Amino acid sequence: MDMASLSSTLLFIAFVAYLIATFLFGGAVKSSNTQTTKSFDRWGKLAITVTILGFIANIGYFITRWIAAGHAPVSNLFEFTTAFGMMVVGAFILIYFIYKTPALGLFALPIAVLIIAYASMFPTEITPLIPALKSYWLTIHVITAAMGEAILAISAVAGFIYLLKNIDLTKKSKERFWIEAVMYVLVLVVGFVVSTLSFSLADYSAEYSYISKDETEHNIEYTMPALFGMNESVAITEGALDPLIEMPPLVNAKKLTTVVWSILIGSVIYLLLRLILRKRLATVLQPLTKKSNSQLMDEIGYRSVLIGFPVFTLGALIFAMIWAHEAWSRFWGWDPKEVWALITFLFxxxxxxxxxxxxxxxxxxxxxxxxxxxxxMFNLIAVNLILAGLHSYA
Incomplete structure (x- = not known):
């Protein structure tokens, strides 16, 4: 088995371990709700052990892919997103050993699983680096930024648990609406995975020519029926669907098509879940937070931002500007990715x-x-998939 294959196997092992650990943390939470201390300890220890084993496999994936590629595996959307998912788990493990709260694992690990599943829908092949990426500053910038975002993600998980516990979901309110909206967005990520897998299994492919913003002709392959067409697109594949709307050169119509298909299929999945469960998804999850300590979740959320914010600032802004100057001879260029990194910092x-x-x-x-x-997540998904820019490969 070569290093590339080994790395894929290790990533799969990590993915499965995180799934198993999620259910084990569910057992720990259920035990805490029924006040069986011994059972709670047993489930909790088993859950964190499986999580750590999965994390070790995840690190193994990262190292073996680095060896196989000859560079840090953070140079495309698949690599960055899997690294981000790995760091979410790493941040959770660190927080868990400080606060020993299984509810955090029950909600943090599914986020990591979704992130890795989302990443796996993108091309996983190892490709040579373009000149702008051949810099150790890129590695420092991306890894540090992902680390900061992962720690900030734990803050959001703690906040979500706090809200689930403290919002009265039996009464109509803005809070009830928005917490359910969060659940809907999470299901849309599942919709992306399902739509990508479905069209991939159907072996759908259609090629189009288009005119780029530098007024040169290129070809592009769609792996989903084209709802949106590239600028002045013309179908090359016989019988290919004519795009419903033609987009300007600034917008990557292929990726926008992917987003819209994900929203459509994700919405169908959400509606089916609502019909099957006959209640809001937030209401289904709320009992799992019954024994959570609200004050502790508030503290975890705050301290995660205290740690994650400076790490993110270093990676996404300071180290990024150093790399940008080395790659493009300027510190700042108002690229969409740069703008959203700044928005995140200011927020x-x-x-x-x-x-x-x-x-x-x-x-x-x-x-x-x-x-x-x-x-x-908007920066990771929407900006990467829709807006064209220097970070389109990221």
Missing amino acids: YAVFLHLRLSKGWEGKKSAWIALIGFIII
């Missing part, structure tokens, strides 16, 4: 200001942490 700066100066704790703090993670 969490406001979070800390409101927390420290205005005393925003509890629900307010939890909502802000959750919104912050949505901004991070």
Whole structure:
């Protein structure tokens, strides 16, 4: 088995381990709800052990892929996103040993699983680096940024648990609407995985020619029926669907098509779940937070931002600007990815200001942490998939 194959196997092992650990943490939470201390300890120890084993396999994937590629595996969307998922688990393990709260694992690990599943839908082949990526500053920048985002993700998980526990889901309110909206967005990620797998299994492919923003002709292959066409696109594949809407050169119509298909299929999945369960998804999860300590979740959320914010700032802004200067001879270029990194930085700066100066704790703090993670995921998903820029490969 070569290193590339070994890395894929290790990633799969990590993925399965995280899934198993999620159910084990569920057992720990259930035991805590029934006040069986010995059972709680047994489930909790088993869950964190499986999580650590999965994390070791995940690190093994990262190292073996690095060896196989000859460079840090953070140079495309698959590699960065899997690294991000790995670091979410790493951040959770660290927090778990400080606070020993299984509810955090029950909600953090599914997020990591979703992130890795999402990553696996992108091309996994090892490809040569383009000149702009041949820099050790890229490795430092991306790994540090992913680490910061992962720690901030734990803040959002803690905030989500806090809100689930403290929002009255039996009464109609804005809070009930928005917490369910969060559940809907998570299901949309599942929709992306399902739609990508479905069209892949159907072996769908259609090729089009288009005119890029530099007014040169290129070909592009769609792996889903083209809802949106590239600028001045013309079908090359016989019988290919004519795009419903033609997009300007700034927008990557192929990736926008992927996003829209994900939303459509994700919405269908959400509606089916609602019909089967006959209740809101947040209501289904709420009992799992019954024994959670609200004050502890608030503290975890706040301290995660205290740690994650400076790490993110170093990676996504400072190290990024050093790399940008080395790659493109400028520190800042208002690329969409750069702009959203700045927005994320400013958002969490406001979070800390409101927390420290205005005393925003509890629900307010939890909502802000959750919104912050949505901004991070928007940067990861929407900005990467829709807006064209220098970071289109990322």
